[in-house]
Amino acid sequence: MDKGRAKWLLPTLALTTALAAAPLVAEINVDGVIKYRQNVMKALGGHIGAADRLVRGQVPLMDQLELHAKAARDIAHTIPTLFPAESIPPEAEFNGATVSTDALKSIADKPQAFKQAAQDAIDATDAFLKAVQAGDKQELPAAFKRVGEACKGCHKDFRKDQE
Numbered sequence: 001m002d003k004g005r006a007k008w009l010l011p012t013l014a015l016t017t018a019l020a021a022a023p024l025v026a027e028i029n030v031d032g033v034i035k036y037r038q039n040v041m042k043a044l045g046g047h048i049g050a051a052d053r054l055v056r057g058q059v060p061l062m063d064q065l066e067l068h069a070k071a072a073r074d075i076a077h078t079i080p081t082l083f084p085a086e087s088i089p090p091e092a093e094f095n096g097a098t099v100s101t102d103a104l105k106s107i108a109d110k111p112q113a114f115k116q117a118a119q120d121a122i123d124a125t126d127a128f129l130k131a132v133q134a135g136d137k138q139e140l141p142a143a144f145k146r147v148g149e150a151c152k153g154c155h156k157d158f159r160k161d162q163e
C-alpha cells in the first residue's frame with residue numbers, strides 16, 4: 001500500500017469504530033417524535049370531528065366531506081411510522097424524553113396487535129373515502145362508524161386512559 005492511502009485509512013477506521021459504538025445514544029429526537037405524532041393524531045382527530053358533523057347532516061357543506069375523508073385516509077396510512085421503539089415508554093425516558101406521551105408500553109410488547117390496529121384504521125379510512133367518493137349516502141354512516149371503532153380499538157389497548 002502506498003503511503004498516501006495509508007494516511008487516510010487510519011482516521012477512516014477510527015471514525016467507523018466510533019460510529020459503530022454510537023447506537024447507545026438515541027439517534028432520533030425523542031421529544032420531536034412524540035410531539036410530531038401527537039400533532040398528527042390531533043390533525044386526524046380534527047378531520048374526523050369535522051366529518052362527523054357533516055355525516056350527521058348538521059352542516060350544509062357536504063362538498064367538503066371528501067377533503068376530510070382524504071386527509072384522514074392519508075394520515076391513517078402514516079400511523080405505522082409514528083411509533084418508533086425509542087419513543088415508547090419506558091424507552092422514551094431512557095432516551096431523554098422530557099415531554100409526556102400517552103403511548104403505552106404495550107405498543108412495544110404486542111407489535112403484531114398494534115400493527116393490526118393500525119391496519120384496521122387504514123382499511124376503515126380507505127373504505128370511508130370510497131363511500132364518500134361513490135356518493136353512497138346509505139353506506140356513509142356505517143363506513144364512518146367503522147372508522148370511529150378503529151380509532152377506539154387502538155386507543156383502548158395502546159393509549160393511556162383519558163380522563
Ligand code: HEC
Binds near residue numbers: 039079114118155
Ligand atoms: C394503531 C393505533 C392508533 C390508531 C389506529 C389511532 N390512534 Fe390516535 N393515538 C394513538 C396513541 C398511542 C396516542 C397517544 C400518542 C402520544 O401521546 O404519544 C394517540 C393519540 C390521539 C389523539 C391525542 C393527540 C394529542 O396528544 O393531543 C387524538 C386526538 C387521536 N389519537 C385521534 C385518533 C383518531 C381520530 C383516530 C382514528 C381515525 C386514531 N387516533 C387512530 C394510537 C392510535
